[in-house]
Amino acid sequence: MHASNFRSHISSVDLESLYQTIHSFTLFFIILVFLCCGALLAIIIALIKISLSKQHEKESVEYASHIITAQEEERSRLSAELHDTVAQDLCVALSISDNEKQREILHNSIEQIRSLCYALVPPPLAKTQLSSILHNLCLKFIDDTKIEVNFFIKKEAEALLNSPNFSNNQKLNVYRIIQESLQNVKKHAQASEVSIFARRESKGESEGIYISIEDDGKGFSEKTAALKEKKRHFGLQGMKQRALLLGGTLNINSKTSNYDMESGTEIILFIPVGAFEK
Amino acid sequence: MASLIRVLQGNRNNDIILSMDKPGNIQFTILLCILAEFFNLLTAWILGDILHIPLFMDTIGTVFIVFYAGLVPGLLVGGLYNILRLFLMVATGHSFYPWEMMYSFCGLVIAFFTWLFSWQNRNMYISRTLTILYLILISLITAFASSLVGGAIETSHRIYFDNQLYVNPVKNFVMAFLGENLGLFVACTFARIPVSVLDRLISTFVGFSLYQLAKKRFLSDARQ
Numbered sequence: 001m002h003a004s005n006f007r008s009h010i011s012s013v014d015l016e017s018l019y020q021t022i023h024s025f026t027l028f029f030i031i032l033v034f035l036c037c038g039a040l041l042a043i044i045i046a047l048i049k050i051s052l053s054k055q056h057e058k059e060s061v062e063y064a065s066h067i068i069t070a071q072e073e074e075r076s077r078l079s080a081e082l083h084d085t086v087a088q089d090l091c092v093a094l095s096i097s098d099n100e101k102q103r104e105i106l107h108n109s110i111e112q113i114r115s116l117c118y119a120l121v122p123p124p125l126a127k128t129q130l131s132s133i134l135h136n137l138c139l140k141f142i143d144d145t146k147i148e149v150n151f152f153i154k155k156e157a158e159a160l161l162n163s164p165n166f167s168n169n170q171k172l173n174v175y176r177i178i179q180e181s182l183q184n185v186k187k188h189a190q191a192s193e194v195s196i197f198a199r200r201e202s203k204g205e206s207e208g209i210y211i212s213i214e215d216d217g218k219g220f221s222e223k224t225a226a227l228k229e230k231k232r233h234f235g236l237q238g239m240k241q242r243a244l245l246l247g248g249t250l251n252i253n254s255k256t257s258n259y260d261m262e263s264g265t266e267i268i269l270f271i272p273v274g275a276f277e278k
Numbered sequence: 279m280a281s282l283i284r285v286l287q288g289n290r291n292n293d294i295i296l297s298m299d300k301p302g303n304i305q306f307t308i309l310l311c312i313l314a315e316f317f318n319l320l321t322a323w324i325l326g327d328i329l330h331i332p333l334f335m336d337t338i339g340t341v342f343i344v345f346y347a348g349l350v351p352g353l354l355v356g357g358l359y360n361i362l363r364l365f366l367m368v369a370t371g372h373s374f375y376p377w378e379m380m381y382s383f384c385g386l387v388i389a390f391f392t393w394l395f396s397w398q399n400r401n402m403y404i405s406r407t408l409t410i411l412y413l414i415l416i417s418l419i420t421a422f423a424s425s426l427v428g429g430a431i432e433t434s435h436r437i438y439f440d441n442q443l444y445v446n447p448v449k450n451f452v453m454a455f456l457g458e459n460l461g462l463f464v465a466c467t468f469a470r471i472p473v474s475v476l477d478r479l480i481s482t483f484v485g486f487s488l489y490q491l492a493k494k495r496f497l498s499d500a501r502q
Contacts, residue, residue: 027458
């Protein structure tokens with residue numbers, strides 16, 4: 001049918017109505033597009049924010065990694081310096097000293113410096129299993145502090161911690177976290193007993209290794225921890241950074257003495273199973 | 279709006295902020311501006327006048343030059359496009375409508391917002407995902423801004439002259455709004471949005487791709 005024939009068959013009222021319908025649909029289409037674009041804009045802004053926060057998280061992990069690597073290098077250097085200079089000089093002084101009192105003081109100083117060197121230098125993770133190193137750390141802690149230590153690693157957890165897939169850097173981070181926790185117990189907790197317990201959780205999102213370090217000391221409040229961080233005591237912060245590098249988390253629960261509750265501190269390190277699959 | 283821009287742009291007070299408008303080779307930048315302007319005219323002529331695709335497609339060169347050389351070259355290319363097009367139309371026998379030059383403001387707005395979210399935004403090139411997200415954001419924001427400016431210009435034009443110039447891809451959409459008595463400014467502005475969004479998405483991505491190609495070809499850009 002030609003357009004002219006078609007026009008002759010419909011009235012101007014119908015034509016007007018047809019135009020009105022087309023306009024209504026066009027209007028609906030434009031408003032729909034406008035709303036979709038508004039929604040798209042909101043989604044894009046949200047995605048940008050998410051991407052940026054992920055990027056910042058990645059950057060802070062990289063930053064923490066650099067800091068911790070630098071820290072380890074500096075510790076090794078300090079340990080070597082102390083061992084090769086001060087400790088050697090003290091040994092010479094000890095060999096030439098006749099005074100018994102002086103000899104005792106020099107001997108104690110040499111022991112302290114050796115202990116410091118041992119704490120500073122990274123453990124031989126390439127040669128020895130992490131569980132053995134942690135066991136030795138606990139024995140040394142008992143020797144130094146006379147605080148009772150209960151150390152127990154479940155077999156499944158031990159297998160993962162000693163696994164070759166778990167890199168030496170990751171092992172070092174676990175070691176340093178436990179070492180720092182014990183150091184805090186020694187310095188601040190006034191505890192009589194410490195328990196270190198590692199287990200493997202194999203269900204759901206929380207699949208991984210849980211290591212808890214618990215003491216029966218005097219505990220601390222959040223206010224005290226915040227004050228220490230303000231005074232540039234970065235122990236807890238450093239532990240958290242190391243946990244972040246492991247892809248895990250570090251939770252600290254501390255109770256100060258109360259009428260009905262026992263005091264103490266519990267540090268729980270969680271390492272997701274993904275960290276052992278690299 | 280200000281806080282939104284601040285959030286999306288990242289930190290302006292950062293030493294990474296680039297010193298703009300100081301191209302290493304001015305002659306080369308001028309040559310690129312001429313090529314970009316020619317590209318704008320060419321795409322608008324082929325896609326709009328010959329193929330009758332209902333899109334503007336006249337800012338690919340503007341986007342390219344903003345990414346490559348910064349704000350001032352972008353403003354020049356974007357601002358001069360409508361003036362040059364008008365003179366070309368007159369030269370090819372069309373009537374002279376000076377009001378057409380007012381649409382240069384759309385080009386200026388597009389150049390400005392593209393520059394704002396690319397040159398003043400240190401986050402854009404952090405990762406490929408962010409680059410794509412920011413390109414979509416630039417497309418949407420320039421689409422809304424140019425629709426607003428274009429709508430205002432067309433409203434004024436209709437009030438003062440009561441006619442339509444050349445071929446306008448949004449004419450039918452404006453008629454739909456006017457048929458519903460939604461007001462001239464709303465009609466002229468909203469009617470532009472679907473066409474503008476599609477046009478801006480294509481132009482921004484093609485312009486950016488050309489910039490990437492040029493960067494690879496010429497090794498460096500004016501930012502360095």
